[in-house]
Amino acid sequence: MEQLMEIRNLRKSFGDKEVVKGINFQVMSGEILCILGPNGAGKSTTIHLMTAALRKDGGEIRYKGQPIGDNLRRYKRSLGIVPQDIALYEELSAEANIRFFVSLYGLSGEKRNRAVDEALAFTGLEDRRKDKVKTFSGGMKRRLNIACAIAHRPEIIIMDEPTVGIDPQSRNHILRSIQELRKNGMSVIYTTHYMEEVEVISDRIIILDHGVILAEGTKESLKEAIANERRYRIEVEENGGVSDKDFFAIEGVRNVKTDGNTIEITSLKGVENLDRIISLLSDNGERIVNITSESASLEMVFLKLTGRKLRD
Numbered sequence: 075m076e077q078l079m080e081i082r083n084l085r086k087s088f089g090d091k092e093v094v095k096g097i098n099f100q101v102m103s104g105e106i107l108c109i110l111g112p113n114g115a116g117k118s119t120t121i122h123l124m125t126a127a128l129r130k131d132g133g134e135i136r137y138k139g140q141p142i143g144d145n146l147r148r149y150k151r152s153l154g155i156v157p158q159d160i161a162l163y164e165e166l167s168a169e170a171n172i173r174f175f176v177s178l179y180g181l182s183g184e185k186r187n188r189a190v191d192e193a194l195a196f197t198g199l200e201d202r203r204k205d206k207v208k209t210f211s212g213g214m215k216r217r218l219n220i221a222c223a224i225a226h227r228p229e230i231i232i233m234d235e236p237t238v239g240i241d242p243q244s245r246n247h248i249l250r251s252i253q254e255l256r257k258n259g260m261s262v263i264y265t266t267h268y269m270e271e272v273e274v275i276s277d278r279i280i281i282l283d284h285g286v287i288l289a290e291g292t293k294e295s296l297k298e299a300i301a302n303e304r305r306y307r308i309e310v311e312e313n314g315g316v317s318d319k320d321f322f323a324i325e326g327v328r329n330v331k332t333d334g335n336t337i338e339i340t341s342l343k344g345v346e347n348l349d350r351i352i353s354l355l356s357d358n359g360e361r362i363v364n365i366t367s368e369s370a371s372l373e374m375v376f377l378k379l380t381g382r383k384l385r386d
């Protein structure tokens with residue numbers, strides 16, 4: 075794959091708070107790059123810097139080898155931006171909204187009409203094209219937001235958490251259409267805090283937290299680092315009997331995390347210690363209600379890197 079964008083030592087502060095701390099990454103052509111991170115990680119700020127909506131404090135953003143500032147108009151035309159907050163005209167119809175955004179990119183006449191039709195078809199909104207946006211569901215607005223961003227056929231689509239708070243049907247539709255965009259040769263930069271989405275669509279993943287990239291790679295390569303670990307989730311009736319220290323005393327135990335009545339224990343694979351964990355609990359009067367076991371997930375990668383869960 076060819077390199078399309080390069081981000082070097084990118085920095086941004088708000089007041090005296092640095093929220094993007096000198097990050098480096100690349101965007102390859104025709105890939106889906108997921109930026110995964112919890113609330114406040116700096117995802118939207120990074121996106122705003124990349125789209126030149128915000129001014130960077132330091133570093134470089136290159137598109138096809140050139141700093142984006144060298145030909146900002148051309149660069150912006152090659153972008154399709156789906157913002158985190160829906161940006162639509164509620165009083166206008168779906169097609170009028172798309173027509174408006176396409177016009178911003180300089181398309182007119184027959185070309186513009188075709189772009190509008192294609193974007194409506196692509197997002198499954200053809201039968202609602204004449205309806206005002208204010209009559210749309212949240213999921214439909216999200217889809218229309220995407221239609222407005224892709225109608226001019228950009229080279230790079232940048233989507234900032236486009237599936238937050240929508241129904242499963244719209245979410246699936248969006249995830250499928252993103253994969254379709256890649257098939258058509260577009261690059262997609264996709265921010266999210268949903269692990270499940272990253273599992274499904276990502277070619278490459280950047281894990282961002284507190285303005286720093288903690289890890290980068292394919293989901294397979296990220297999971298490699300924890301391939302020798304297993305996680306037990308043990309639900310007890312009333313937690314309190316056993317201290318973390320006692321679990322750590324069991325061979326193979328690497329991490330213990332308690333959340334209410336659920337105890338999560340990360341342990342080395344190949345060390346058959348579940349019976350000892352169970353004995354420890356029952357010897358201390360705990361009643362076990364449920365046990366599940368899981369090996370190498372992105373959630374575990376994240377936990378290992380940050381010491382906390384994504385949805386804490």
Ligand SMILES: Nc1ncnc2c1ncn2[C@@H]1O[C@H](COP(=O)(O)OP(=O)(O)OP(=O)(O)O)[C@@H](O)[C@H]1O
Binds near residue numbers: 113115120158267
């Ligand atoms: N305009 C601003 N002025 C001051 N602080 C800001 C501004 N925009 C963002 N921040 C702060 O910068 C940090 C990163 O915010 P950002 O919106 O980039 O995070 P995010 O990863 O997109 O989070 P979320 O998942 O909630 O959208 C946060 O601490 C936020 O409060």
Ligand SMILES: [Mg+2]
Binds near residue numbers: 117118119158234235
């Ligand atoms: Mg954000």
